[in-house]
Amino acid sequence: MGKKLAYWLFLRIPFWTIVTSLFLVTLLKWVPVRYTPLMLKRAFQFRSEENYPTEQKWVSLEDFSPELIQAVIACEDNLFFEHNGFDWKEVKKMLQEHDEKGRDIRGCSTITQQTAKNVFTLGTRTWVRKAAETYWTVLIEWIWGKRRILEVYLNVAETGRGIYGMEAASENYFGIPARRLDRNRAVALAICLPSPLESSPDRPTAYSRRRERQILSLIPKLRFPDWVTK
Numbered sequence: 089m090g091k092k093l094a095y096w097l098f099l100r101i102p103f104w105t106i107v108t109s110l111f112l113v114t115l116l117k118w119v120p121v122r123y124t125p126l127m128l129k130r131a132f133q134f135r136s137e138e139n140y141p142t143e144q145k146w147v148s149l150e151d152f153s154p155e156l157i158q159a160v161i162a163c164e165d166n167l168f169f170e171h172n173g174f175d176w177k178e179v180k181k182m183l184q185e186h187d188e189k190g191r192d193i194r195g196c197s198t199i200t201q202q203t204a205k206n207v208f209t210l211g212t213r214t215w216v217r218k219a220a221e222t223y224w225t226v227l228i229e230w231i232w233g234k235r236r237i238l239e240v241y242l243n244v245a246e247t248g249r250g251i252y253g254m255e256a257a258s259e260n261y262f263g264i265p266a267r268r269l270d271r272n273r274a275v276a277l278a279i280c281l282p283s284p285l286e287s288s289p290d291r292p293t294a295y296s297r298r299r300e301r302q303i304l305s306l307i308p309k310l311r312f313p314d315w316v317t318k
Contacts, residue, residue: 109227121240125211275307
């Protein structure tokens with residue numbers, strides 16, 4: 089390997105990759121995320137469908153119902169306010185279940201990791217994507233902080249076929265803005281986040297109703313910052 093090639097591979101490219109990523113994350117701390125790689129991926133995936141929609145409405149964190157924020161945290165990441173982007177307790181639990189009981193390896197992604205995946209990757213199931221997701225997770229925890237991570241996640245998370253963000257989902261399924269969601273409707277939306285293309289709050293199944301009851305009983309047991317409950 090020539091010196092010039094090694095210089096580019098090990099110095100220039102990594103340097104500019106880090107500089108560019110820092111600039112992008114810093115910019116998106118203040119600029120609304122209107123389009124994500126996941127939206128592009130879905131548009132390509134469903135390109136054969138006529139008039140395939142891409143619905144997203146960006147609103148500030150203050151325009152989301154506190155009930156919705158609590159429901160999403162209870163459903164997706166109980167320790168969101170305690171970890172630094174990675175829930176090592178859940179990872180350890182998952183590995184123990186795999187080793188001791190032979191259970192399948194399951195996802196343990198935090199809200200921060202899901203946000204990093206949605207905003208900065210195509211969401212492919214590869215180790216390269218996971219490594220990139222880890223890098224972006226560290227950056228947004230450091231630069232954005234919890235409030236901004238929540239704001240972005242609630243605005244870009246896939247919530248249905250061509251629907252992104254809780255504002256668009258609330259209007260689409262319930263005909264009201266997200267700030268007016270009560271606890272039951274908020275939970276109905278939140279439990280669809282793990283599989284938004286297969287589940288829908290307006291078509292509840294026996295499993296989703298059971299999951300709703302679990303989340304409704306869990307929310308009062310969790311502790312939230314004052315700005316979440318007001």
